[in-house]
Amino acid sequence: MIEYRNVRVALLGAGSVGSQVARLLLEQAAELAGRAGAGLELVGIAVRDVDAERDVDLPKELFTTDAESLILGADIVVELIGGIEPAKTLILQALSSGADVITGNKALLASHGPELFEAAEQVGAQLYYEAAVAGAIPIIRPLRESLAGDTIVRVMGIVNGTTNFILDRMDTLGESLDDALAIATDLGYAEADPTADIEGYDAAQKAAILASLAFHTSVPLVAVHREGITGVSHEQVEAARKAGYVVKLLAICERISDDDGKLGVAARVHPALVPLGHPLAAVHGAKNAVFVEAEAAGDLMFYGAGAGGVETASAVLGDLVSAARRHVIGGPGLAESNHADLRVLPLGSVSTSYQITLDVADQPGVLATVAGILAQHGVSVETVQQTAGVTRGDEGPATATLIIGTHRARESSLAATVDALTNAAVVNSVTSVLRIEGA
Amino acid sequence: MIEYRNVRVALLGAGSVGSQVARLLLEQAAELAGRAGAGLELVGIAVRDVDAERDVDLPKELFTTDAESLILGADIVVELIGGIEPAKTLILQALSSGADVITGNKALLASHGPELFEAAEQVGAQLYYEAAVAGAIPIIRPLRESLAGDTIVRVMGIVNGTTNFILDRMDTLGESLDDALAIATDLGYAEADPTADIEGYDAAQKAAILASLAFHTSVPLVAVHREGITGVSHEQVEAARKAGYVVKLLAICERISDDDGKLGVAARVHPALVPLGHPLAAVHGAKNAVFVEAEAAGDLMFYGAGAGGVETASAVLGDLVSAARRHVIGGPGLAESNHADLRVLPLGSVSTSYQITLDVADQPGVLATVAGILAQHGVSVETVQQTAGVTRGDEGPATATLIIGTHRARESSLAATVDALTNAAVVNSVTSVLRIEGA
Incomplete structure (x- = not known):
């Protein structure tokens, strides 16, 4: 009774x-x-x-x-x-x-x-x-309780419905970012001032909360590296699709080691290339999903509505x-556990793989020069794709597009590599740098 | 401290x-x-x-x-x-x-x-x-606690990794059930005696647990309708793929009304056609996933490893x-809540849509006869596809294949319909009856 x-x-x-x-x-x-x-x-x-x-x-x-x-x-x-x-x-x-x-x-x-x-x-x-x-999706309780006996390695979340809605339309309907944003605003998915969503501020707040919870460590918002989707072009999304990826704005929280091998955590929000076979790639529209990698449990995903009254x-x-x-x-509440108290590491300590797209001079030796620059900075090439050169009107010299997929490298190495590539004589411009996650 | x-x-x-x-x-x-x-x-x-x-x-x-x-x-x-x-x-x-x-x-x-x-x-x-x-997937705690304030309408789970592994190979590699089962056994996904998995007994146990939890009602194992995958043919899987479906063994727990409009619950395990765009369709290999439909939260899915030490x-x-x-x-435990105590209804009370494949005589008026039989039993046709007739060798009459997709109908109506079709002169045989879920 x-x-x-x-x-x-x-x-x-x-x-x-x-x-x-x-x-x-x-x-x-x-x-x-x-x-x-x-x-x-x-x-x-x-x-x-x-x-x-x-x-x-x-x-x-x-x-x-x-x-x-x-x-x-x-x-x-x-x-x-x-x-x-x-x-x-x-x-x-x-x-x-x-x-x-x-x-x-x-x-x-x-x-x-x-x-x-x-x-x-x-x-x-x-x-x-x-x-x-992530709104309706049970994620806090599973992290706090169900996975309380496991060691979480990585949390990757699509935690902002507005940006997922926009990127999904760019991918599936070929719309531009501006057009997709206009429709998101019309449908009430985006607010009149969409800055918090499309610049990744909203996702960064969620990343700080998820990282704190997953790693039993207080991760302040200021420590979350943040990039929004305003730099994502229609061309990038189309090229990604052809290469077997879809562009998603991800909040990524990781347990990583720094250069000295000391354990720490890092949290970041940025657009990323997700392989089409990854469960996160199938998250469409304004839906949210949080993908969790744990040492014992393996890969888990939690999917559902991320917003709505x-x-x-x-x-x-x-x-x-x-x-x-x-x-x-009765009895006291379950205190928030931050007993692990790991160091919060900057973006430079994070390792991931990259897709770098370059506009280069179409002349012999360019690939060798570019590959040399990458090697110099410890970034190892996994794939290279060079499109046929095109001549720019009558006057300009012929140019080609070079798409380089790298093996895992530190963000700090990548930043130095991109600087060097930008300054290389054979490189007209670095068209795009995208991180690849979940590969 | x-x-x-x-x-x-x-x-x-x-x-x-x-x-x-x-x-x-x-x-x-x-x-x-x-x-x-x-x-x-x-x-x-x-x-x-x-x-x-x-x-x-x-x-x-x-x-x-x-x-x-x-x-x-x-x-x-x-x-x-x-x-x-x-x-x-x-x-x-x-x-x-x-x-x-x-x-x-x-x-x-x-x-x-x-x-x-x-x-x-x-x-x-x-x-x-x-x-x-569902092994490592947090599903009990989300249902018991995270969704404790919501009304769950339906739970659809891929809760048996062995059968999902087999059906996935039949779908993606075109293997026969026997070949896929042999590989599952070799890899340790299936036991020496695979009966509990492939006949759906394991999934039925999980369905009873999920239904009890989701509906705050004690649902006994004997009340779970159970069909395994041994009747699923390579041809069915191939035809399903062409029609935009994938065959999955689902454990389905539903809040439904009986013929008199009284609320009850039903639980069942059987192979079903899942539309390719549904999140459950993307659950490959031995992975498990539980898809939950709740009144307030909408659609949720929990995905991960369903077994493994x-x-x-x-x-x-x-x-x-x-x-x-x-x-x-300290303090007493959280008692299992069965306060809703809804009636557990038999399979006949469940409504779903069906794909019925018939081998029929290739002669004028067959479709009218078949459609008449469906209408007589209150089963409404949504789609019909008739393949070109084939002549069986020299002797037999020409036959054709009729694939009928129905609107939602009660299982009891369907059973009567299939009986009538089997006995109809123009129908050589009912080749296959598959439920469509998640459409």
Whole structure:
């Protein structure tokens, strides 16, 4: 026989995710109580403007502008305001009052995570954040718990739906980046100011959270190398497809060794060439997926909707049921583990393979010169493809395109190589440098 | 500052998974203690024969044949013996002594799950079984916890690596079932007696576990409709590929309504046509994947290694760290929730679409007759494809092949339709009936 006692839930924010959380909490109250072993009572929703229009019709009397008072009476606080302030202050207040907190706030976690986790640990409360990375996809709990006995080697995620939508259209429909972005904006996948998505800021926040979790090490946002997709051209995507790759914006978190062989971690976000046979290559549209390589488990992938109000609400409600169960059982929360405390290494320490495309003079000896430059910097060539030379109009000399695939090399070696190639007399220009991941 | 106190772990069984669990527990002791907040002390390994050869070299002094005494001194018991007895008795003994139990025993859970869960609940212990379904893939915890606030509509899993390996070779290499099975046996993917895999018994056990978990309802193994892959021909696989499908053995668990509109659940295992664009179609070799459709979260997929000693050990160790954390925190375990207690419906209540291949007389009016039979039984035609008629040698009349794709219809209607088609004068034979899933 299960005894029900109500757990008091305060909701901060009623945007696209928050309003769905409120709706489901109200509509599915009996079912959720059965699963949690406790009633989940929505005691109020704090918003800036009580009269604003919402996605969902919710009881007027639940709304308040006084978030601080609402928090005081709550067992569980769900923060879905987003941004740094007032979210951070409200979460710290909730934790200090002993409430468990559920948040989907990736920006806040990526920049102030350790402070929040410490505040939770001090009072034995728990901070849940399944909704912060990859929306509806269960990835936080699998990393924290299911893989808690394994050693994670690498996490590669398509964690931004907007950029995946754009790159997928460029790949499958041959659209330009500008056209695909315009359609993403029309369909509501991209915001009016798409900078956070297409410049990789959003993905970098998620990379910081995933890296911290996967490696039991606090990885600050500033340590995440970030490149967006604005430099990705229609021609690059087309050439990639011909070569058996698809271009994806990846968030990559790795356990690596530095030049001295010391263990560390690195996190980076950039466009990459993914072989067509890799499971990440089949992630289309605005879908997200996180590919995890672990020492014992091998390769795993978690796939699903990375955004959307009701989809993300599913992750929040899962955390809510967990928090309510914990409230019934009692005992301190599961502290965020950063006991491994590995060094966070810069991009230069990362090794990967590259595809370098060069516009070169079409004359004998060019390949030898280029190959020599690569060898000088310790970058080993795996494949070379030279297209037939073309003459530029009447005046210019003949030129050719050289596409070089390299073996694994350090980023620092690559940077030096690209510098040297740019300055070589036989090289007109370095057209494109793309990392190859998952090969 | 974390205080470490040892949690005593007893291991039952040292086969391919058990020996890897023991190895990792010993090798990664410090790391696991850091994550669990408690040392995980392997106090002994119960086996039938202490001197048997193992995959891994383990300290001789850990082995014992006295499982019952070993259990008595343990906080956590890991059962990796498999089969019903003595596994069941030992697990019940462990639970009654208050120990948490971790098991990968799908046969036992599928046939005696409710008894075990009840025994655990009575003493406030917890039964963990992440390793029982889809090996290394975290699927139990996501269903139990991450999706605890959502309503799952359907679970479709490739949960048997052996049959996926065989079907994948038939599809990609054009091999016959017998040839592919022989190679699976050679490579160790199939056992000497492959019945449990190729007849779908293994997948049916996993379907019972997944359905129980997804729908908060106890679904017994006998209620799972089961068909294996022995009836799948090279020709079917080839025809499927041409029509844009791949044949997969699926375990399908659904929330459905019966004829009277009452809610229930159904579980079934059978070969099915999966559209090439569906994420499950890209699951190759011996890999497993579980595709979940939830009301709020939408479509999710969990992909990875479904078997293997070290891979499955990862799932066991994840459960071990969870159990150890719970041991440190205290409080009762998370009881298995079967509060929804939906009716378990027979296959006849399931609706799906079908591809029916007929060998028919090549004469005018055949299609009208066949279409009439389908309409009579309420089965609506979506596509028809008729191949050019062929004459059988000199003597026989001309015949043609009719491939009919149907709209969704109840299994009961389909069964009646196939009966009527078999008895129709213009139909020489019903060559093949395959369900289409994920379209």
